[in-house]
Amino acid sequence: MSIIKRNNVTIRGTGQQVMMFAHGFGCDQHMWRYIVPAFEDDYKVVMFDHVGAGNSDLSAYSYEKYDRLDGYATDIVEIATALQLQDVIFVGHSVSAIIGLMAAEMAPHLFKSLILVAPSPCYINDEDYVGGFRKDEIDELLESLNSNHLGWSMAMGPVIMGNPDRKELGEELSNSFCKTDPEIAKHFARTTFLTDKRSILPQVKLPSLILQCSNDVIAPVEVGEYMHKNMPNSTLVIMSATGHCPNLSAPHETTAAIKAFL
């Protein structure tokens, strides 16, 4: 199985310098649609879907491998190696920001800098640490996934296929956005929300940009501040964008912050 096919890797842009974009939990590479055009002229843009998401090869999904974020980090290193990428500027959203930190630890020579969009090393509060959720809330989330209280991704198929509201997305609509297998979505949620990677932060030596949103339910401001404090070579930008996906809600602000950092 080719790694390119496994992760549905797509390459765009005309530049030499490589930017790699990694989507977070709940989406696929489409989530970069408003960001990538701003970089295509100057960079070689590499995007992919995590195994289990988007148009990745679902048969490559392994409950053992992806039980830890290490599995996803290994994939990123494999993609970079397969494409013979060097000096990669890595842009990761949400959980993929942390996956990026792990990939950079596994293969530091591949990366040049890290751009972390709405990252969180640990979602659960722990003594003085504010993660945003109590342990019982995460348990409730996982329980509601287990007992199918939510329509998570199950209802997504027909929803996504439904309405060609935006003509320019017509082609992609037929492929559907952010489709996830319900079983895999459950497992990814478990892997994501039970992760505690705070210990990795001080070891990150690469220049890093932390893009923190105001009023993000998933990663509150305290998380961004905590990361900045613990990552020696980091820059923290608190954006006026709210929510968890500034790349979708405030593409201009996000793009400008990234360009300023680069």
Added chain:
Amino acid sequence: MNSKIPSSISPLAEDFEDFFDHSVCGFIITDAESNIQRMNKTAAEWLNGSPDDFINKRFSDLFAVGGRIYFETHLWPLLRMQGHFDEVTVELADTGNGKMPIYLNGLERKADTGLPVFMRFVLFRATDRRLYEQNLQMAKQLAEKELSGEKQNAVIREQFIAVLGHDLRNPLGAIMSATQMLARTTLAKNEERLIKVLQNSSKRMHEMIDNIMDLARGRLGSGITINPTTVNLDDLLKEVAEELKLAWPERIIDFDFDIETEVNCDRGRIAQLTSNLLANALTHGSNDASVLLKAVANDSYWEISISNQGKPIPEHSFANLFHPFHRQDAHSSQNGLGLGLYIASEIAKAHQGQITVLSNEQVTSFTFKVIMA
């Protein structure tokens, strides 16, 4: 919901304020960042409050934690990329009314610039519907579990049959060779008769074990495998007919051959198929009519067809005719196990051919046909 209609409006007035506030579903309007700007009384009542309590709260704050995370990670991105989403199940946060399940629809309204201006959400109560769906989900899980259990049982059963068939061969082989050796010695008249019985019975038993092994092969493995060679059907079919005449000496088998070419097939397997079909015809067909063995072979197809007269196959038997252990008539079964037709159909499949059946008051015929590719 329950408040009285103000006397200032007639019951049918198009009072949209009233329509918005007192409706069968919840309406919520947020700004582009999904902060609540307006909410109707129905939605607020479900959350045990009044609309003012929720103004400027983030929309996802209305949901229990699962729904909150789901909205931020899935639904909101979807809304931005697709402009809408429909019929998503989430639960409202427990504000004293329990976690009420709802269906949520969302729509993004954009300005000419393509940037979102506001978002509309409609909430439908889904308590009973969710219960119904959960029952369905549970029934599905249960059925899947039972099915996988049954499948396992079936595999074990068939492995058992395979092992049994295999292990029965060796002692039977010993009986057959011992009988063969005895037959060569000088025997008294009644001993000869007994040896004949031994030979016939052990031969039948040997055939049954072969059939069991074929069954196991067909059901467990990749089906019956064949070794095709170039075969003259004329010779092959006559040989098979001769063999069967030994068992049914008083019966007549007529031939009607139109064989223009040799065919590519597994000689032993086609002999077995023909033998099974002929034995069936001789067993079930009328005793006082002949059995017709027909064969055609040319450049476009080849077929072997066996017809007999007598009582037609009962209608209720048709569906299971080619299933293993199917016996048309328990009393007159010569083959013993009801595997003959099953194995014949497996052999047909292995040759990319098929067996069709025709049965009426005049004639019953089984036709095996292979069309040349």
